[in-house]
Amino acid sequence: MARFGRVITAMVTPFNDDGSLDLDGARALARWLEANGNDGLVIAGTTGEAPVLTDDERLSLFAAVIESVSIPVIAGTGTNDTLHSIHMTKEATKLGAAGILVVCPYYNRPPQAGIEAHVRAVADSTGLPIVVYDIPVRSGRKINTPTLLKLADEVPNVLALKDAAGNPAETANVINQAPAGFEVYSGDDGLTLPLMAVGAVGVIGVATHWSAVDHQEMFARWHAGDTAGARAVNARLLESFAYETGDDSPNPIPSKVMMNMLGVPVGQCRLPMGPPADFVAERAKKVWANLQAARSKGI
Numbered sequence: 001m002a003r004f005g006r007v008i009t010a011m012v013t014p015f016n017d018d019g020s021l022d023l024d025g026a027r028a029l030a031r032w033l034e035a036n037g038n039d040g041l042v043i044a045g046t047t048g049e050a051p052v053l054t055d056d057e058r059l060s061l062f063a064a065v066i067e068s069v070s071i072p073v074i075a076g077t078g079t080n081d082t083l084h085s086i087h088m089t090k091e092a093t094k095l096g097a098a099g100i101l102v103v104c105p106y107y108n109r110p111p112q113a114g115i116e117a118h119v120r121a122v123a124d125s126t127g128l129p130i131v132v133y134d135i136p137v138r139s140g141r142k143i144n145t146p147t148l149l150k151l152a153d154e155v156p157n158v159l160a161l162k163d164a165a166g167n168p169a170e171t172a173n174v175i176n177q178a179p180a181g182f183e184v185y186s187g188d189d190g191l192t193l194p195l196m197a198v199g200a201v202g203v204i205g206v207a208t209h210w211s212a213v214d215h216q217e218m219f220a221r222w223h224a225g226d227t228a229g230a231r232a233v234n235a236r237l238l239e240s241f242a243y244e245t246g247d248d249s250p251n252p253i254p255s256k257v258m259m260n261m262l263g264v265p266v267g268q269c270r271l272p273m274g275p276p277a278d279f280v281a282e283r284a285k286k287v288w289a290n291l292q293a294a295r296s297k298g299i
Contacts, residue, residue, distance in 0.1 A: 002039075002183055002185075002201035002202045003099075003129065003159065003160065003183055004039065004040040004072045004074060004098065004099060004131075004160075004185075005038075005039020005040045005071065005072065005202060006039055006201065006202040006203070006216065006219045007037060007038055007039050007202060007203060007205070007212050007215045007216055007219070008038065008039060008040040008041060008042060008072075008074070008185065008203065008204045008205065008208070009033050009038050009040075009041055009042070009204075009205055009208040009209055010042040010045040010046065010047040010048065010204050010205065010206060011026075011030065011033065011041050011043055011045075011065070011209075012029070012047055012048060012049075012209070012252045012256050012259065012266050013026065013043075013044065013048045013049050013053065013061060013266075014026050014265065015267035015268065015269075015270065019270055021053070021057045021060065021061065022265075022266075022267060023060060023061065023064045025265055025266060025267070026064050026065055026068075027065065027067075027068040028265075029259070029264055029266060030064075030065045030068045030069045031068055031069060032264050033069075033209065033212070034070065034071050037208075037213040037215070037216050038071065038208065038212045039071055039072075040072040040073070040074065040098070041065060041072070041073050041074065042073075042074045042204055043061055043062055043065050043073055043074070043075055043076060044062070044075065044076035045076040045101055045103075045133070045204075046103075046135070046138060046251070046252075047206055047251055047252040047255060048061075048076060048252075049252065049270060049273065050076050052270045052271075055087075058077075058088065059088075059091050059092070059095065062075050062092050062095050062097060066097060072098035072099065073096075073097055073098055074097065074098060074099040074100065074101050074131060075089075075092035075095075075097035075099070075101065076103070077089040077092050077100055077101070078100075078101060078102035078103040078105075079103075079105070080105040080106045080108050081105075082105075082117075082118045082121050082122070085102065085118070085122050086121060086122055086125040089102075089122050089125050089126050089128075090125055090126065092126075092128075093125075093126045093127070093128055097128060098128070098129075099128050099129040099130070099131055100126060100128050100129070100130050100131065101131045101133050101162065102118075102119055102131070102132055102133060103133040103135065103139060104132075104133065104135065104136070104139040104141050104142075104143050105139065106138060106140060106141075107139075107140065109140050109141055112143075112146075112147045115141065115143055115147055116150060116151060119132055119151055119155070119158065120151070120155055123151075123155045123157050126157070127157060128157065129157055129159040129160065130155070130160070131159070131161065131185070131204075132151065132158060132160070132162070133161075133162040133164070134148070134161060134163055134164060134165050134187070135162075135164040135165070135187060137164070137166070143165075145170060145174055145177075148161060148174055149174065149177050149178060152178045152179055158182075159181065159182060159183065160182065160183040160184070160185060161174065161182070161183070161184045161185065162185050162187040162204050163184055163185065163186060163187050163188070163200070164187030164188045166188060166191065168191060168194045168195055168197075169198075171184060171195055171198060171200070172198035172199070175198055175199040175200070183201045183202075184199065184201065185200060185201065185202045185203060185204045186200050186202070186203040186204070187204055189203065189205050189206055189207045189208070189240075189244065190241040192205070192215070192218075192234075193218065193222075193231070193234045196219070196222055196230075202219070203215060206244045206251055206255055207237060207240040207241055207243075207244050207255075209255050209258065209259055210240070210258055210259070210262060210288065210291075211237055211240050211291065214233055214237055214291070214295070215233075215237075217233050218230050218234055218237075221233060232299055235299075236291065236295070237291075239287050239290055239291070240287055243258075243283060243287045248277065249276060249277060249279075249280050250273070252273070253269055253273055253274075253276045254276070254280055254283075254284065256268060256269060256276070257276050257280045257281050257284050258284045258287070258288065261281065261284050261285065261288065262288070
């Protein structure tokens with residue numbers, strides 16, 4: 001079993017109607033996710049709207065979720081400021097996080113040497129496992145394979161990668177060359193099955209908010225050698241993957257709409273993401289109904 005489990009949700013951050021942080025909602029959502037198939041949670045990642053949270057909000061969120069669940073909680077403490085990331089990492093460590101998510105520094109567009117030094121500095125500030133988050137579409141920089149391998153080889157607590165780089169062939173190279181014990185998680189729901197085929201151990205997902213049980217089934221079938229069954233479950237999930245993001249309704253807007261529809265109140269996104277377009281709620285109903293129907297038919 002993977003260090004943090006196979007199915008981990010990058011949790012949305014609940015807000016009240018006035019836009020304030022809803023800690024009671026966060027506790028309830030975290031417990032709901034644990035009860036509905038999740039092995040672990042990432043808090044204050046991309047899906048958690050980390051860039052619009054204050055430090056106090058983020059730390060309060062970490063504390064509230066950590067105390068509410070029995071599954072591992074990975075704290076998103078990475079920013080584009082190394083000293084700030086170190087400070088948040090130290091605080092999350094004190095609060096009892098199980099691991100730390102460190103995103104590639106965004107906006108600054110640092111060289112590979114700068115990315116490496118940033119991750120090393122954050123890792124040196126804690127004894128917790130570090131999950132490096134490679135998402136060039138948002139950060140503006142790809143963490144190159146030599147950089148990832150050097151970190152995995154030389155920094156004892158750099159133990160995992162959340163891969164949202166969109167290149168399974170290159171991810172295969174990382175997995176093939178990384179030291180024993182280094183784990184790769186899919187960071188792109190639609191690429192989870194292809195990444196499993198090259199050695200990924202799990203997913204840090206978005207659609208897993210409402211489909212963690214399906215993901216668990218897909219993993220179980222895959223590891224049992226039932227590749228056709230795993231492909232069938234993946235096909236069942238394709239509509240959810242298409243729903244969860246897009247230029248007209250990017251993540252996490254659709255996920256919040258879905259959770260609200262399911263009776264787990266999470267509010268709306270803060271600006272600049274803002275409220276959802278009208279079509280998102282209707283689409284959520286269709287996605288959920290189709291998923292339920294596919295489950296009932298066993299496809």
